Amino acid sequence: MQLAHLAWPEVERYLASSDAVVIPIGSTEQHGPNGLCGTDFLTADGIARAAGDAAGVLVAPPLPYGMATHHMGFAGTVTLRPSTLMAMVHDVVGSLHRHGFRGFYFMNGHGGNIATLHAAFSEVHHALAGCRFRLTSWWQNAEVRKLEKELFGEKNGRHATPSEISVTMHLAPGAVEPLGAPAVIEHPRHDWPLSAEDFRKTFPDGRMESDPSLADAGAGKRLFDLCVKLVAEDLWSFTSGGRAADAQDRDAH
Ligand code: NI
16 A cells, blocks of 8 residues: 555545554665666665555655765765755654654665664654654565575675665566676775765775676565565564564664
């Protein structure tokens, strides 16, 4: 069920039985020599819509921009300043809160968003009563990492991974041009975070330690189906009163 496909009386009817909404968020940024600039919001939105349907939870339109300053050395990348991203989250959540939404489940596709989203949640908690937040980054899950390892081993790398590119091949057939030859994997020394200029010098084609030539749509379907199952289960726990104490984030203290 997508907010974009409902009329307002239908949203009111939904709110009579649920106050939860999924907000997909990603980034528009380079993803190596053949990955799509939309990879991070396409994956987050695709997983969110399928999981939302499975769990009966409304899914808001995806937020296609994120915190991507380090990718600005590559054409096509668009970044929000962290302060803009926090303001956007505050305004989107604040608008939905005014209509009665209280449970905000952020389905994230971009690692660079995580720190800023946590800061935004703290700010919104302070300003608006009764909010519940959960942030899920689809690849940060033991079962997903196990499948990634089975599919791509050490060649999954850290950016422009064959995993995320495979998921986009499944979601947008024909959009990704296959790489002609395996990519050479290097592990250059560097300190994180990198500036836009240093990122391009350190990782000249935009990949970080990955071989995107391994990506394929069949692997993407396996990853996608697993993520949808896991996120749907997580949505059930989110809408039925929270996670078990032993499953809480370890850094919550
Ligand atoms: Ni990505």
